[in-house]
Amino acid sequence: MxxxxxxxxxxxxxxxxxxxxxxxxxxxxxxxxxxxxxxxSDEVAANATVDRCRELGAEAQAFGADVADPVAVANMLAYVxxxxxxxxxxxxxxxxxxxxxxxxxxIETFQRVMRVNVDGTFIPVMAVKDDMIRRGDGRIVxxxxxxxxxxxxxxxxxxxxxxxxxxxxxxxxxxxxxxVRVNGVAPGFIETDMTQGTDPRLVASMREDAFLxxxxxxxxxxxxxxxxxxxxxxxxxxxxxxxxxxxxxTP
Ligand code: NAP
Numbered sequence: 565m566x567x568x569x570x571x572x573x574x575x576x577x578x579x580x581x582x583x584x585x586x587x588x589x590x591x592x593x594x595x596x597x598x599x600x601x602x603x604x605s606d607e608v609a610a611n612a613t614v615d616r617c618r619e620l621g622a623e624a625q626a627f628g629a630d631v632a633d634p635v636a637v638a639n640m641l642a643y644v645x646x647x648x649x650x651x652x653x654x655x656x657x658x659x660x661x662x663x664x665x666x667x668x669x670x671i672e673t674f675q676r677v678m679r680v681n682v683d684g685t686f687i688p689v690m691a692v693k694d695d696m697i698r699r700g701d702g703r704i705v706x707x708x709x710x711x712x713x714x715x716x717x718x719x720x721x722x723x724x725x726x727x728x729x730x731x732x733x734x735x736x737x738x739x740x741x742x743x744v745r746v747n748g749v750a751p752g753f754i755e756t757d758m759t760q761g762t763d764p765r766l767v768a769s770m771r772e773d774a775f776l777x778x779x780x781x782x783x784x785x786x787x788x789x790x791x792x793x794x795x796x797x798x799x800x801x802x803x804x805x806x807x808x809x810x811x812x813x814t815p
Contacts, residue, residue, distance in 0.1 A: 565595065565790070565791065565794050565795075565796050566595075567594075567595060567596065568595065568596035569595040569596055569597075569790075569794050569795070570592060570595050570596045570597035570653075570793075570794075571596050572596065572597070572598055573596075573597050573598070573652040573653060574597070574598045574599075574600065574644075574648055574649055574650065574651055574652050574653070575589075575592045575597045575598070575599050575600065575651075575652065575653040575654070575655065575793070576600040576602065576627075576644060576651045576653070576654050576655070576688070576692070577589050577592070577599065577600070577601060577602060577654075577655045577657055578602040578631050578654075578655065578656050578657055578658040578684070578688055579602065579603070579604075579631070579656075579657040579658030579659060579707075580599070580600075580601035580602055580603065580610065580613055580655075580657065581601060581602075581603035581606050581607075581609040581610035581612075581613055581626070582603075582606060582609050582613075582756065582757055583657075583754075583756030583757055583758060583782055584657055584707065584751065584754060584756060584782045584785045584786065585601075585602075585613075585655070585657035585658070586609070586612075586613045586616070586782065587781075587782035587783050587785065587786035588655050588657060588782075588785070588786045588789050588790070589601055589613050589616070589617055589624070590613070590616055590617060590620065590786070591783070591786040591787060591789075591790045592617075592622075592653075592790060592793070593616070593617035593618075593620040593621070593622035593624060594620045594622075595790060595794075596622070597622060597653070598622055598623040598624065598648060599614075599617045599622055599623070599624040599625075600624075600625055600627055600644045600648055600651070601613045601614055601617070601624060601625065601626045601627065602626075602627050602628075602629060602631065602640065602658065603626060603627075603628055604628065604629070604630050604631070604658070605628075607626065607628065610626035610628070611626055613626070614626050623648070625644075625647060625648060627640045627643060627644055628640075630684075631656070631658045631680065631683075631684035631685075631687060631688055632679045632680050632683040632684040632687065633687075634687050634691075637687045637688055637691050638691060641691050641692065650695055650699065651692045651695065651696070651702075652696075652701070652702065652703070653702070653703045653704070653705075653793050654688060654689065654692050654702075654703075654704045654705075655704075655705045655706075655707070655789055655793070656684070656685045656688055656689065656704075656705075656706045656707060657707045658680065658684050659680060659681050659684070659707060659758075660676070660677055660680045660681065660758075661677070661719065661722045661758055662676070662677050662719070662721055662722060663718045663719055663722075664718060665717075665718060666717070666720060669720060669721070673721055674720070674721040674724075676721075677721035677722055677724075677725050678721060678724065678725050678728075681722070681725035681726065681728075681729060682725050682728045682729065682732070685706050685729050685732060685733075686732060689704060689706070689732075689736055689746075692704075693736070693740050693744060696740070696743060696744045697740060697743045697744060699743075700743050701743060701744075702740070702743060702744035702745070703744070703745050703792070703793045704733075704736065704740075704744060704745070704746040704747070705746075705747050705748070705749060705789045705792050705793060706729050706732070706733040706736075706746070706747075706748045706749075707729070707748070707749055707751070707785075708726045708729045708730045708733065708748040708749065708750040708804055709722070709723075709726040709729075709750055709751060710750050710751065710752045710806060710808050710811075710812050711723045711726050712725075712726025712727040712728075712729060712730050712750060713726075713727070713730070713750060713804075713806070713812065714812065726750070729748065730748055730750070730804050733746055733747065733748040733802070733804070734746075734748075734802045734804075737801045737802030738802065741801060745792075745797070745798075745800065745801040746801060746802065747792045747797070747800060747801060747802070747803050747804070747805065748803070748804040748805065749785060749788050749789055749792065749804070749805050749807060750804050750805065750806045750807070750808075751780060751784075751785045751807050751808060752770070752774070752780055752806070752807065752808025752809060752811050752812065753767070753770050753779060753780060753808070753811075754779075754780040754781065754782060754784070754785060755779055755780070755781055755782075756782060767779060770811065773811045773814050774808065774809030774810055774811040775809060775810030775811070775813070775814075776809035776810060777809075778809060780807065780808065780809060784807055785807055788805055788807050792805065
């Protein structure tokens with residue numbers, strides 16, 4: 565990968581305002597991409613991501629839209645195309661989590677998590693894929709999670725939603741090839757707003773379990789996403805890349 569790997573190509577990053585999505589925006593900007601930063605409510609954070617991308621020399625703009633609302637996503641895409649041009653690369657990083665014991669879990673919580681994580685992956689991908697196929701090139705990375713591959717007793721909706729993302733991503737890759745490559749990244753525990761408030765004893769045990777003996781940072785995920793979007797990954801599609809310091813492999 566070169567410093568100017570993306571040479572002015574436009575990337576839309578959902579959930580680009582904070583955490584992993586922000587780091588992805590920054591790494592794309594640093595490698596020559598133009599960046600459309602999506603957010604749902606935290607405009608201040610989205611503008612901070614935009615400022616950071618501009619400091620890195622990239623064109624960047626923030627676009628508010630709920631990724632689970634098809635009308636909002638269609639309007640956002642029209643606005644992105646009008647102000648920045650067609651989308652060459654899409655990263656679906658917007659997501660929500662819930663953590664509760666099964667006896668506290670209700671259908672409303674389940675549907676809220678499924679809506680953002682599953683509908684919120686399906687809708688943006690479906691909104692950009694025809695253009696990518698017509699133009700003969702497109703790259704998509706969907707944020708899944710190790711929770712979609714392993715049992716999570718206190719994360720039944722989240723785990724279900726991320727398993728769905730993995731299946732959806734793989735089927736997208738089959739459907740949109742050869743023009744469009746689609747891959748998934750499955751992070752382990754990463755230090756962001758999403759994981760703030762996790763019991764420190766649990767964090768310590770996750771650090772100990774990882775072969776690399778540390779907790780993941782957003783940049784660990786961003787670098788893998790950027791690789792999958794790059795020409796260097798030109799023969800990679802339909803795969804889920806686990807980025808968790810090796811913890812998933814422990815017995
Ligand atoms: P985060 O820090 O909580 O940030 C969540 C991002 O998603 C924010 O930018 C937020 O926008 C956006 N968002 C939430 N609902 C949205 C909606 N309906 N429409 C548009 N944007 C929405 O989360 P994170 O830790 O960076 O996680 C990013 C992705 O990685 C998620 O898909 C998550 O499931 C996945 N992941 C995270 C971890 C981890 O340990 N952190 C592990 C595995 C997988 P606002 O700023 O406007 O609220």
